[in-house]
Amino acid sequence: MDQPLTRPSTTGYTAFVDLLASEGVEYLFGNPGTTELAIMEAIGAQSKVRYVLGLQEGVALGMADGYARASGRLTAANVHVAPGLGNAMGSLFNAKFYGSPVLLTAGQQEQGHGLTEPLLYDPLVPIAQPLVKWAVECNRVEDLPRIIRRAAKVALTPPTGPVFLSLPGDVLDATACLDLSQPTRVDFDVRPAGHSLDKLARRLLESRKPLVIAGHELATRDALDEAAEFAEVLGAAVMQQTVPYAAHFRSGHRAFLGALNRNQAQVRARLEDYDLLICLGADVLRMSVHSKIDPLPEGMPIVQISERDWELGKNYPAEIAVKANVRETLRSLNALLRERMTAQQRSDADARLEEIGKHNWEVRRAQLVEQTVKLANTTPVDPQFMVMTIAEAVPKHAVVVEEGLSSTFKLLDYLRLNDHQCYFGLASGGIGFAMSGAIGISLALPDRPVVAVVGDGSAMYSIQALWTAAHLKLPITYVIPNNRGYRILKERLVSFRKTDRFVGMDIADPDIDFVGLAGSMGVPSRRVEAPQDFSGVLREAIASGQPNLIDLRVANGFGG
Structure with a gap:
């Protein structure tokens, strides 16, 4: 009979840092306090994860957000109990809106000790919960590997976003024989089924004057080449989404007309000249202050491609709404459009591009x-x-x-x-x-x-x-x-x-x-x-x- 596998004993704080490293985390951005001393001990005993000190918790999480935006990788930040988490909430709000895959952790008072309401104590999960995809407190050291693996998977799976983990001191200091397991990465490079692509191509080719709204996912999925080819093939003008918080299209492309602003009347006037709105991974006409004027012209049909199902048909009904990876979808769609276009349609597309080029960006x-x-x-x-x-x-x-x-x-x-x-x-x-x-x-x-x-x-x-x-x-x-x-x-x-x-x-x-x-x-x-x-x-x-x-x-x- 096979003998059960004997694993070496380890502490929660050592396992925590080892788990971060195995998930590909290179930096832990933070501002430490007493409840994080165990983590600081573990950081000092290894070299795979580097600690980056911010002088306030909002700064620490802002750095993590920036790293996640630029790298697209899982990023970690650590703050200090309830006041520290409170200080970081504005930065967490920013990370949520961008969709930054940040694993935010906070040290917590030892379980049982928190019941006495010591200095700095408050339940942390309810504080973070409104702004993250998943929030949890680890109550046993044996659960730490499963929680970290799940948190990383949730943060990185579209729609990406921050997650939160509360780490009580007794869990970090506990010792156990742990199976650290391994990371899970969900393959989201998916495109629509053939019949869906066919329907999409037919609808696009019916348009006489299409407009592309280039959005967030073109940047996060590195799909600028595919978006440029799409505009060329279809002969479509391109405008950047109303909140241009990343590079969503190459501004030097001949089809690019610049970004839409957030003035409802002006946006409506710019859109009225088109007969189809094609939203590629975009926040659809997201505005700022209230106006009695709706930015979408009456009767304007919309086609949406996005991996964020919440955005699909959120404020305006979509004639076609496709939940898929925008880069993979465009690769297939571009080839299909080239195959399906008639000589007249290609000529019309070229003529549209020539006209757009007279007043482009x-x-x-x-x-x-x-x-x-x-x-x-x-x-x-x-x-x-x-x-x-x-x-x-x-x-x-x-x-x-x-x-x-x-x-x-x-x-x-x-x-x-x-x-x-x-x-x-x-x-x-x-x-x-x-x-x-x-x-x-x-x-x-x-x-x-x-x-x-x-x-x-x-x-x-x-x-x-x-x-x-x-x-x-x-x-x-x-x-x-x-x-x-x-x-x-x-x-x-x-x-x-x-x-x-x-x-x-x-x-x-x-x-x-x-x-x-x-x-x-x-x-x-x-x-x-x-x-x-x-x-x-x-x-x-x-x-x-x-x-x-x-x-x-x-x-x-x-x-x-």
Whole structure:
């Protein structure tokens, strides 16, 4: 008779780190406390998982979010009990909206001890639950391998997103003979059945003037080549989804017309000229503030391809809704369209592309540049001149991280999107991501310089990230468009409420000294006020290969 397998005894904290490493986790982003000391002991005893310190829990999770966005891999973050998890909730909200596969863990008081309600105690699962795909507390060390394996699988399976694990101290310190098992990866490179593709192709070829909305999954699934071919074959114009928080299409493609904004009336006017809306992995017409005008023209038919079933037909009925991997679907669909198209249909597609090319993104960009260069001597620096300068100064292989709101509103009218990892923007609407997210992105893409354009208001949500950037000596250039206030709120107060009595919207008296702040955390910095100086300073900062900060004085739109 076979003897039962005898496994070596191990502690929960050692098993936890070993499990992370076997799931491919390279970094554990965190801010430790007493309940995490066991994890810190385990991290110090091995070399596979590197600890990255953030000086606040929101910063730590923001770094993890950035790493997950840029790598597409499982990422881990660890925070400290209830207050630490509370501090991280804004960053968790951002990760949820992007769909970042982050395994967030928090140390918890020992089971039984929590019943006495010691300092820092509160049940953690209910706090995290609304913002994650799965939340659980591990109650026995024997369950830890199964929980970690399940959490990783859930986080990485579309629709991807964060998961949460509460780790009581007694579980981490417990000893047992554990079977650590192995990772599970769900194969989601699936395409529709043949009859579904056939139906889809027939419907697309019926359209006389189709419009593609290029969306999130084209970036996360690295499907920019397939999307470009689709636009070419079908002769379809392309616009980026209303919240362009990644590079969803190559802006230099002749069919690209730029991004839709979130003004319902303007979006409706742009869409009315088309007879079919084709949404490729997109958030369909996601808006911001309320309007009585619906952005979708009445009777506009929609075709959707997405792996996120929640998005399919969510706000508008889809004539055809396909749940599948957008890249694999486009590969099959492109071949089928080529096979099915008649000579006349190919001729019509070519004619549409020729017409689109007369007013595409490149044409509009050239016109904008011609107008914007006239602002070269305007002080304070005009935000439109700033974003043009950034677009022209960054190297082609650079990554731009954007969270400037009103100051960077026009950035994507100038910045060329060349690949699926070249740009990351504001996904959820909640500010505070870019300062820390840029660090995770830089760690995930170490051969690419990062330029993070972060408004002065946004920067102050996670300014502590500068210390980590300096500590790790990362090639990140932070540009702070400093208008000394919340310009977007001022503009909306005037527009919506018809008053210019700005209460709680100025960040002045005293001004924030970003140069001093950056210097105190080890980041070389400069203040720039003259527009003609900005390009040279920015190029020099990027070329240094070191963390830098540029405090750029920009116009606030109200005379300052």
